[in-house]
Amino acid sequence: MSIDLSTTLGPAWFPTPIFTASGCASSGRELAQFFPLKNIGAVVTKSIMVKARPGRPTPRMAETPSGMLNSIGLQGPGIDSFIANDIPWLVEQGARIIVSIAGETVDEYATLARRLRSVPGISALEVNISCPNVENRGMVFACDPVSSRAVIDGVRRIIGGDLPIIAKLSPDVTDIVAIAREVVNAGADGVALINTLLGMVINTETMRPHLGGKTGGLSGPAIRPVAVRAIYQVHQAFPKVPILGMGGVRSGRDAFEMILAGASGVSVGTATFGNPRATLDVQEELEVILTEKGFTTLRSAVGFAHRQDRQDRQDSPEMSGE
């Protein structure tokens, strides 16, 4: 097997297209016991904010059919500790790093960008404008085209041209293509699709919302078709904009599906909670599948499902689903 798995997100190059997903790998230390972090495409770190943050009250988790709700609320150490402790450690591991940032205001994103722009070892920034676990739904910038644009515009101005910016979008919108258009016009090099969907579980014993934060983000295989649809739509509208796909990927087959829909990279998130090795497993399975399908490069598979040539599709019968 000598398939070229390498991929690019804007100017950033990665040896493989399989990454961790932000919020599902912390800052990598916990997973290093299970596989070498340098062996995957990149570690996407948990969204970091300007200040340390305790997050939401417990319970923060509810398992749902083929998925889970989480309500963490961006608990984290704050940017200073992150830059001092987590980035150098990841660099030491030889891992490629995509730093996910989250803020409550446009200015906070700009502050984070300012702190990170000169830190060595970072391959890209994922700008999380779509975390659902915030008290004020107005903070979900990605639900509004104007706010989305304002955040990306602010980050772009500070970052300049070297570090790629990937805007992470929410599926909880009427028209995700319209949001993608705004962030791309504002200077995003790519988009990450999708963040979790806002959901709720009511405990029928206590007859109250189960989660301390009442609502939570739905992730896991249950949301995969939503992610595939979003990737397909955005790739169709902007075939040249790189997409980092995510949402319920737990096998190489699932990653392949997102690549066919138009993803240049795929993040593995919730699957890591059930299988610490999931990211590497997905990568190894994907390599086998691509080879079996006759692809010699990952790049030639990106967006393959959009091809109009029917003969191409008939050659690949398994692409129709499970």
Add this chain to the structure above:
Amino acid sequence: MSTINRYAQQISAQVLSNKRVGQYHQILISVGDVVKYCRPGNFIAIAVGGDNSSMVLRRAFALSRVSDRGEFGGTLELIVAPHGSGSRWLCSQGEGALLDVVTPLGVAFGIPTEPVTALLIGGGYGSAPLFGLAEVLKSRGCHVDMILGASSSSKIYAPLEGKRSVNSLKIYTEDSSSGIPGRVTDSLEEIISEGAIDVIYSCGPMAMLSAISTIAQSCEVVHQCAVEESMACGIGVCMTCVLPVRQDDGSIAMKRSCIDGPVMDGANVAWEVVGKIQETKE
């Protein structure tokens, strides 16, 4: 390498036996060499439901007893209550079944370097890890008293072989179905003072651990408790199982019960604000 999850391995473990004990299942699994890193208080995370299960998260269980001898090499004993769909699936796995497990995880009970008088307190099947702990303490020359409590006698887990590893055993049931009527904390102060207890080890429901912590602090006895918060990953990445823990500077930090616990110093847990920490507001 990081020190987090340092000894954890993801392996395939075979079920050697699966017996019903009262309301619980006592499941013995073969884990091979990893057993040498397993200590009382550590836990195991098990994938449930088979391939393509709709249950995407592992289930965590305290290691009840750890053995590196015997014809099957390294074995772990788990006590499982078939309460939810995941634990019911696990309890239905017969001899020979293969389980996808990750172990050892979490912080183990601290073992004193010199012989002490220890009181082990278990609630419900929270007693499971205490019997393995009792064996280790006894082997170090400690005096080990145990008290167990539950709502009813059928929910007490106290196997015969376990009783042999303690110097004394008291049982409390709230419905008076066996032992002393009431709760484990009812006469705890007297038990601590009369038994000249040096250290308390506990495992069980959070309300019980909280009540024990209050008494242990007033009696100035060290209290190591194995906490219980619902976990998604068990390896420290998901941040769901956090508990408010007091730091040296007096501030409260949300600590992960999977990697900063499950065994914690009861005096440091901010029990009064468990489940109540709010987001900081500007």
